[in-house]
Amino acid sequence: MSTYVEARDVAAAVAAMADGARPVAGGTDLVVGARHGKAPLPESIVGIHRIPGLDGISVADGVVRIGALTSHAAILSSPELASATAGLLDASAIVGSHATRANGTLGGNVMNASPAMDTGAPLLCHDASVVLTGPGGTRRVGLAELWTGPGKTSASPDELMEAVELPLPPEGAGSAYVRLQYRRQMEIAVVGAAAYVEVSDGAVSAARVAITALTPVICRVPGSEEALVGRRLGSNDSVSGENPAVWTQTTEIGDAIHAAGQAAAAAATPISDVRASAGYRTAMAAVVTRRAVTAALTRATGGSVTVPASDWSER
């Protein structure tokens, strides 16, 4: 016998989850998964979609906090996130269709833990963690510790994700997410990559790179990051130009971007499926990584990269 309750606050949601109920937010993974036979709907469901205070975006004390119920559409229309976490906007902009983005939430995307989900790689590059609240209290878990396998997290079934938190990036930082796609909407990443860079005194002072749909869980690529840190960008003129080809292919940073791509391909252990062979995915890992790093560096140095960067880099 199936049951449903709607939670009006976090405590009620956690209590229902402790009794065995699965939370549903936008339902665009949970309900749709049941529709196409992936997994039947849970017998006991708790609606969390109207809990006050679980949506919304705030920046305070150097921390960007995005409530679990924040929709992809709300992420896209946030000026704070557009400047702080452009790579997250690149991801939310290409989730499903406008209906998917109006209902699908960041919490659902992250907790669903698909290796192909779009917000994962940019959030990992932004060093994000999730705020989990269960019967025993609240804890923060980094994304690398949260995702334990395809569709699996280390959160216990009675822990509600309240928010994603990440450090407010300093001046001179930029991020981007690029996925390889056969069409621009209603698509799943064939492969994807995100990059976060900080640039100071004309050189890369920090770099984080993560890959999507290339490993059982979305993960960072230390080899790509090492290839970038410390490398000089060349003159400001060539860096902030609209045409990144000028500086990405012929300079010290161009070699570093190439090496970052090669390291991503070396880290990839993809599957072959109807969408692409493992060999093709591995080859494209290098391409999307180069594109993501290029877009992130362009943003970090004041250049314009329109959202979503996937379209920008194919232009």
Next chain:
Amino acid sequence: MSIDITLTVNGVSHPLAVDPHASLLHTVRDQVGLTGSKEGCDDSECGACMMLIDGRPVNACSYLAVQADGAEVTTVEGLADGNDLTPLQRAFLEKGGVQCGFCTPGMLISATALLRDHPRPTEDQIRIALSGNLCRCTGYDGIVAAVAAAAEQG
């Protein structure tokens, strides 16, 4: 177990008892009796079932009716004022945006949401906004032209 909910559909409130797993689409078609919204894929791919919930476009086939308890639901039947079609609906007729009509309810709902958020959309914005709505007949050009024409009439 059935759950008591109230669905407000096109401004009319309906007290209903629904199964927790029932979709909003089946509930509106079978219990409320409004059959304008269609079932194409039952899987969030085609958009034939689209409704607005509190103004948000939703694939009603894949949305739990219980989650819409207390919300304002708009279906294609709620767009026109009696026999007075909206400018968007008239533009669909004038520009050849309708052939068999199966996709039309969802197209109209999707485009209504677009025009509310972007009263002057570019062609690219129109195509992106309608990418969750499949049409097997028109080849889309008439539909895109209709949305652009409705936007011009503002």
